[in-house]
Amino acid sequence: xxxxxxxxxxxxxxxxxxxxxxxxxxxxxxxxxxxxxxxxxxxxxxxxxxxxxxxxxxxxxxxxxxxxxxxxxxxxxxxxxxxxxxxxxxxxxxxxxxxxxxxxxxxxxxxxxxxxxxxxxxxxxxxxxxxxxxxxxxxxxxxxxxxxxxxxxxxxxxxxxxxxxxxxxxxxxxxxxxxxxxxxxxxxxxxxxxxxxxxxxxxxxxxxxxxxxxxxxxxxxxxxxxxxxxxxxxxxxxxxxxxxxxxxxxxxxxxxxxxxxxxxxxxxxxxxxxxxxxxxxxxxxxxxxxxxxxxxxxxxxxxxxxxxxxxxxxxxxxxxxxxxxxxxxxxxxxxxxxxxxxxxxxxxxxxxxxxxxxxxxxxxxxxxxxxxxxxxxxxxxxxxxxxxxxxxxxxxxxxxxxxxxxxxxxxxxxxxxxxxxxxxxxxxxxxxxxxxxxxxxxxxxxxxxxxxxxxxxxxxxxxxxxxxxxxxxxxxxxxxxxxxxxxxxxxxxxxxxxxxxxxxxxxxxxxxxxxxxxxxxxxx
Numbered sequence: 040x041x042x043x044x045x046x047x048x049x050x051x052x053x054x055x056x057x058x059x060x061x062x063x064x065x066x067x068x069x070x071x072x073x074x075x076x077x078x079x080x081x082x083x084x085x086x087x088x089x090x091x092x093x094x095x096x097x098x099x100x101x102x103x104x105x106x107x108x109x110x111x112x113x114x115x116x117x118x119x120x121x122x123x124x125x126x127x128x129x130x131x132x133x134x135x136x137x138x139x140x141x142x143x144x145x146x147x148x149x150x151x152x153x154x155x156x157x158x159x160x161x162x163x164x165x166x167x168x169x170x171x172x173x174x175x176x177x178x179x180x181x182x183x184x185x186x187x188x189x190x191x192x193x194x195x196x197x198x199x200x201x202x203x204x205x206x207x208x209x210x211x212x213x214x215x216x217x218x219x220x221x222x223x224x225x226x227x228x229x230x231x232x233x234x235x236x237x238x239x240x241x242x243x244x245x246x247x248x249x250x251x252x253x254x255x256x257x258x259x260x261x262x263x264x265x266x267x268x269x270x271x272x273x274x275x276x277x278x279x280x281x282x283x284x285x286x287x288x289x290x291x292x293x294x295x296x297x298x299x300x301x302x303x304x305x306x307x308x309x310x311x312x313x314x315x316x317x318x319x320x321x322x323x324x325x326x327x328x329x330x331x332x333x334x335x336x337x338x339x340x341x342x343x344x345x346x347x348x349x350x351x352x353x354x355x356x357x358x359x360x361x362x363x364x365x366x367x368x369x370x371x372x373x374x375x376x377x378x379x380x381x382x383x384x385x386x387x388x389x390x391x392x393x394x395x396x397x398x399x400x401x402x403x404x405x406x407x408x409x410x411x412x413x414x415x416x417x418x419x420x421x422x423x424x425x426x427x428x429x430x431x432x433x434x435x436x437x438x439x440x441x442x443x444x445x446x447x448x449x450x451x452x453x454x455x456x457x458x459x460x461x462x463x464x465x466x467x468x469x470x471x472x473x474x475x476x477x478x479x480x481x482x483x484x485x486x487x488x489x490x491x492x493x494x495x496x497x498x499x500x501x502x503x504x505x506x507x508x509x510x511x512x513x514x515x516x517x518x519x520x521x522x523x524x525x526x527x528x529x530x531x532x533x534x535x536x537x538x539x540x541x542x543x544x545x546x547x548x549x550x551x552x553x554x555x556x557x558x559x560x561x562x563x
Contacts, residue, residue, distance in 0.1 A: 040099040041107050044092045048114035051085050054078040055121035059409065061380045063330060071380040076411045079378075080163070080419055082122035082129070089118040128409035132421035136428045139405045145499055147403070147435060149427030154227035155220060155418060163417040165219035168192075171226050174266070179258035180251065180299070182238055187255060188214055190222060190232035195267030198231040199274070199437040200259060202309075204288075206279030206413070209248050209343045210240050217278055218315075220418040221426040228430060231268040233259065237284070244345040245358065250297045252284045256309070257302035272437040274311045276429065278413060279382065282317020286360035286390075289369050311370040311436035313429050314360075316382050316412050319373075319390040321359035322348070327389045331381075361390050367540045368394065370401040372432040374425055376410030399503060399541045403432055441484050443548045443562045451549055453558040455519050458551065460530045461512040468512070468530065470555040476538040477514050477553060479528030483546025487524070496545065500529060503541075509533055539563050 058078035061071035078085065093115055102108045140147040159166055174189040191198065203222055205212040214234035222232045237251035260270045277285035289312035291297065298307065321339065323332030339355070340347055348355055356362040371394060375387035384406065391404045405428055407414070407421065415422045441447070450456070453465070458477065460468045469475060480496035482488055488496075504511050510532040517525045531538065535552070542550040542563035552559045 040096055041102045041111060044096050045107075045110050045114060047092060048089060048111070048118055051078075051089055052114055052117040052121065055082070055085065055118060055125065058125055058378070058411065059121055061378050061411070063380055068380065072412055075378065075380065076413060078122070079125055079129075079409065079411045080414060080417045082125035085122045086119055086126075089115055089122075125409060128407075129419050129421040132407055132410075132424040133427075135407060136405050136424040140403060140428055140431065143401075143403050144503070145401055145435075147428070147431040149424075149431045152224060152423055152427065154224050155423045155426060159418050160420055160423050163419050165223065165416075165418050167219075168223055168227060171223070179235065180254050182251070184236045184238045185251065185254070186214070187233055187235040187258075189266055190226045190234075191267065192226055192229065195229070195231050197269045197439075198229055198267050199272040199310075199433070200231045200233060200263055200268040200270075201225050201433060202233045202235065202255065202259065202273060202275045202285075204235060204237070204252055204275070204277035204281035204284045206277065206281040207239075208338060209245070209280045212239075212281075217281070217413075218276070218415060220422045221276075221415060221429055224426045224430060225433070228434075230433070231263065231266060233263070233268075240343040241341075241345065245339075245343050246297055248280075248284060248343075249287055249291075249358070250299070252288050253291075253297045253307075254299045254302065256288060256307065257299060257304045260304045260306065261302065269439075271306075271440065273309045274313065274433045274437050275309050276313035276315070277317065278315040278415065280318060282314030283319065283321070283360065285312050286314045286317055286319055286371070287358065287363065288312075289371070290360055290363040290365065292369070293365075293367070309369055311372070311433060313372045313374070313432065315374045315415060315425070316376060316379055316387075317360070317373070318382055318386070319359075320361040320386045322352070322355045322362075327361070327386045328383050329385055331383050361386075361393055364390075364394050364397045366398050366534075366536050368398045368400050370403075370432070370436045370544070372403045372405070372429060374405045374407070374428070376407045376412065376414060378409055379412045381412040399507070399537055400544055401436070403428070438484065438546065441548055443560075447485070447548070448560055450518075450523075451560045453516075453551070453560075457517045457519060458553075458558060459515045459517075460553075461514075465514075465530070465551075465553045465558055466555060469553045473532065474552070474554045475530050475532045476535070476561075477516075477528050477530050477551035478538060478541050478545065479514070479516065479526045479547065479550075480545040481526040481528070482524075484548070497527060500541075500545065504529060504531065535561070 054074045055078045058075040061075045176186045205217045214236045226232045235255045238247040275285040292308040320327045323336035325332045394402045458465045480500045512530040514528045
């Protein structure tokens with residue numbers, strides 16, 4: 040029994056150490072992900088197994104030879120100690136996530152789980168909710184893989200929609216296999232959850248994958264209302280290759296390249312994107328990949344894109360989310376593990392840095408210590424923490440938008456509303472300093488908020504403008520009837536794309552465009 044204990048304990052110690060310090064170079068690097076994932080996601084099970092082995096050794100007779108006693112004791116200490124560190128990292132994810140969201144430009148406060156109770160988290164099994172309705176294999180296109188599932192509770196009506204895209208290196212995977220703990224929570228909170236398959240390489244080379252998920256979005260825009268979903272409130276998410284597709288879909292709302300000709304959809308935008316450990320850079324640039332780019336490029340060249348990078352650089356940049364960030368990009372929540380051996384953490388860091396520099400939209404970033412690829416397959420404390428962040432983000436960006444109807448447009452018009460820019464007439468300022476826009480952070484979606492919230496929103500706008508070094512002047516808009524409180528904002532000398540994105544960030548249905556000819560209300 041002693042030798043069995045030593046062998047099994049040595050294996051448990053090896054996988055735990057691999058999870059703590061995964062190898063990224065050499066022939067053994069390929070094993071770092073599967074071995075490290077097992078140890079990183081199942082540390083309590085490893086501790087229980089080690090303690091059971093020690094019990095069996097004690098029951099059958101503790102070794103009397105010093106070297107056997109030392110080997111059993113030392114390996115047990117390593118196994119228990121290393122796995123306690125891994126379990127601590129999983130438990131500590133809640134604190135990491137809460138701090139990341141609290142320190143963001145617009146703080147979010149994740150709410151406790153509705154479905155992911157502590158005992159489900161302890162079991163780490165993605166238990167299917169009994170009360171949840173699952174509609175399977177709804178066709179969204181003509182191909183065999185053009186199938187999606189819908190998950191929901193009760194009879195939804197006007198529910199926000201989360202579209203989840205599975206990973207699998209664009210070559211394998213299925214809509215029923217991944218992200219289940221997070222999606223169960225979304226469904227329990229009243230969301231309509233959609234998971235979709237797409238055609239896989241190498242049988243179907245790129246761009247089949249992005250064409251299919253674009254078709255899925257188009258189908259949702261046209262048909263999801265029949266299932267109780269709101270086509271204007273769609274958030275897209277995915278893990279790994281699915282994270283890449285989710286990000287690319289969100290960033291290509293204005294690009295008709297991959298749209299199907301048989302769908303008459305005008306609005307291809309989404310409210311936000313949640314790439315989990317996503318492949319957000321597709322050229323294999325080692326400045327981001329730090330030694331892992333060669334493997335990515337080999338996969339893309341030989342199995343997915345099936346074209347060499349050399350001579351097709353523009354194609355690879357076009358399918359790279361990092362290189363498609365625009366000023367009008369929708370909000371993002373990026374989640375990445377530090378010890379991920381398939382997607383280098385610097386890829387996510389580079390994407391977030393570029394996004395925040397290029398777009399005034401919100402971009403949240405959560406970086407998880409001691410976390411491998413595909414961590415969210417199990418219902419662990421770490422997955423629960425990330426789920427809370429995903430739900431908080433999605434609920435913040437997918438709020439209902441009040442339409443800019445004729446009554447609201449008339450109420451915003453100047454006159455009757457009065458607009459003062461730095462104490463001056465707005466038209467006179469435009470005549471002297473050039474055309475500009477006016478954006479307010481006050482009272483999103485025409486809903487009154489308290490003074491503390493107003494102050495925080497105004498500070499957020501001021502900080503954003505200062506960071507981007509935009510020319511600005513304070514403004515005040517007043518309702519002549521006195522029925523609506525005055526709204527403070529900023530006059531900004533920026534283009535309409537940035538103005539529209541900024542207005543949407545602050546929940547506004549419109550902004551002002553001011554020229555020497557007058558003040559125009561522009562839909563956001």
